[in-house]
Amino acid sequence: MTLNLYSFIFLADAIQTNYENKNFPIYKALNHFDDFYKTVYGNKLWRSLRLGLLCNNKYCAVINNYSDPQSSIEYLENRGALNIRTLFELQYEKQKLKRNDFNTEKPKEIIQKMEEKMESLISDKEKTDKLSSIYCKYEKVPIKEKERVIIEDEEETTEDEDETRKSVEKLSLIEGLKDAHIDKSRIIHPKNSVSAATLFEFIPATQIKGLETWISEVDHYEYYKKSLDFPINVEEENYLNFPEHLNVFTFEKCNINYFPKPSVGSTGVLNGGSILPVLALDLKKGDRLLDMCGAPGGKSITAFQTLMPDEVVCNDISLSRINRIRKVVKEYLYDDSTINKFIISHQDGLSIDKFDYFNKILVDVPCTNDRISVNVNENNYFSSNRVKERLHLPELQCNILTAALKLVARGGTVVYSTCSLSPVQNDGVIQMALRRMWEETDNEIVVNYKLSIALYYFRDLSQAFNPANILYYIGNNIGMKYGIMVLPHLTANFGPMYFSKLKKLK
Numbered sequence: 001m002t003l004n005l006y007s008f009i010f011l012a013d014a015i016q017t018n019y020e021n022k023n024f025p026i027y028k029a030l031n032h033f034d035d036f037y038k039t040v041y042g043n044k045l046w047r048s049l050r051l052g053l054l055c056n057n058k059y060c061a062v063i064n065n066y067s068d069p070q071s072s073i074e075y076l077e078n079r080g081a082l083n084i085r086t087l088f089e090l091q092y093e094k095q096k097l098k099r100n101d102f103n104t105e106k107p108k109e110i111i112q113k114m115e116e117k118m119e120s121l122i123s124d125k126e127k128t129d130k131l132s133s134i135y136c137k138y139e140k141v142p143i144k145e146k147e148r149v150i151i152e153d154e155e156e157t158t159e160d161e162d163e164t165r166k167s168v169e170k171l172s173l174i175e176g177l178k179d180a181h182i183d184k185s186r187i188i189h190p191k192n193s194v195s196a197a198t199l200f201e202f203i204p205a206t207q208i209k210g211l212e213t214w215i216s217e218v219d220h221y222e223y224y225k226k227s228l229d230f231p232i233n234v235e236e237e238n239y240l241n242f243p244e245h246l247n248v249f250t251f252e253k254c255n256i257n258y259f260p261k262p263s264v265g266s267t268g269v270l271n272g273g274s275i276l277p278v279l280a281l282d283l284k285k286g287d288r289l290l291d292m293c294g295a296p297g298g299k300s301i302t303a304f305q306t307l308m309p310d311e312v313v314c315n316d317i318s319l320s321r322i323n324r325i326r327k328v329v330k331e332y333l334y335d336d337s338t339i340n341k342f343i344i345s346h347q348d349g350l351s352i353d354k355f356d357y358f359n360k361i362l363v364d365v366p367c368t369n370d371r372i373s374v375n376v377n378e379n380n381y382f383s384s385n386r387v388k389e390r391l392h393l394p395e396l397q398c399n400i401l402t403a404a405l406k407l408v409a410r411g412g413t414v415v416y417s418t419c420s421l422s423p424v425q426n427d428g429v430i431q432m433a434l435r436r437m438w439e440e441t442d443n444e445i446v447v448n449y450k451l452s453i454a455l456y457y458f459r460d461l462s463q464a465f466n467p468a469n470i471l472y473y474i475g476n477n478i479g480m481k482y483g484i485m486v487l488p489h490l491t492a493n494f495g496p497m498y499f500s501k502l503k504k505l506k
């Protein structure tokens, strides 16, 4: 099914009724995000994200190599689904040809052929833009009165005005930095890593302790924004090793087809953004992977399906969620020889003490899970009995990430991810954890900048994840410093999914 205006109106109508009761956590969550994310993303982008969050999200199907992969692949291909690996490979090949030998006739022909092939696979940009403009104007989901007035009165900003605003923001950041006390003697690997000034400017989570009642997330964000700085010039790696045995299918932009219910064990269906943090792990033969907050197991199982790691430990603190992993594993990895390589562990991630054992750690931390928060009342972080827990999330996230950075073997990689749009839970936590590592250990950690975008220096999205733009709506100019963000969008309704890659040099 291809998305058109009518399906959009239908979707928007369907979601309206859920927001009538102001005591519902989903109403509170939406209200909170309206206040906070408008200041972060700007009114126009937030309205588009909001609509994406409120509509059905898009999925990916991961082929189970322990079932009958070939027939599942054929089945999905016949339904018009795309293998994400094929898209990555095509796009990389194109990039390489353009880079290496752009002047000879042959590569040009090949590039043209590839472009034709890509065009036949993905929707044309014109269609996507048209759709975006339709749903950005269409507002059916309730919004607060004061905001409604602003929206109605608001004039659209022109591109020129946007550029001016960006350069003013950039200038004020640079000005702010001039005043900062920079102790240059403490800067490690100035080219590759985070400067001391950056680390020390950020408000530590511990200082927020006890002040939750009066530091709003918006103020926290303002504080954090001040510490965005410095241009980075590193050798970039341009290509990602897409594991050859990992087959993940989805539909192109604007196509909102659903996957049919798979026969048990043949394919696993997961939120489409989830595959990207797994790819960021860059799994190699012999790796030992710890998925520190692993339940219900979607990412662990995807990592296992690469057939690369010697061992995958899927850990979680919650027994009920651990039981869910057990069920999923029974369905998907029923081969006894594989069970020994896929280990389920039930403990607090903070107390795991197998130091220097794992060379890859995934920390998919508990977070506000924005899509769930605005759609499901049950067990919602915005219910009144979970306020404190919610406000402590960045602190918990920072503790878990710091524990993973301490645990991972030297030379190893930690990938941090959330499904929140909040910069405090994303780049903010990375920055807090880097600061703690700096203070508490002698380790040298670098954020893998090949994966990051620095808005204020207009660096492009890294080459490595460039092909993902074909399927996902990736936030290119949204001020992300340490990671990549998949944004919800009606034409590609994945995410939100933020991920960042950190390496322990020594």
Ligand SMILES: C[S@@+](CC[C@H](N)C(=O)[O-])C[C@H]1O[C@@H](n2cnc3c(N)ncnc32)[C@H](O)[C@@H]1O
Binding pocket: 274, 292, 293, 294, 295, 296, 297, 298, 299, 300, 315, 316, 317, 318, 321, 347, 348, 349, 350, 364, 365, 366, 367, 400
């Ligand atoms: C976002 S979910 C993980 C989803 C999972 N990675 C997947 O792809 O299916 C976060 C998980 O963190 C777990 N968690 C929270 N605190 C934890 C801790 N201290 N140690 C380990 N797990 C924790 C929660 O129980 C929850 O299952």
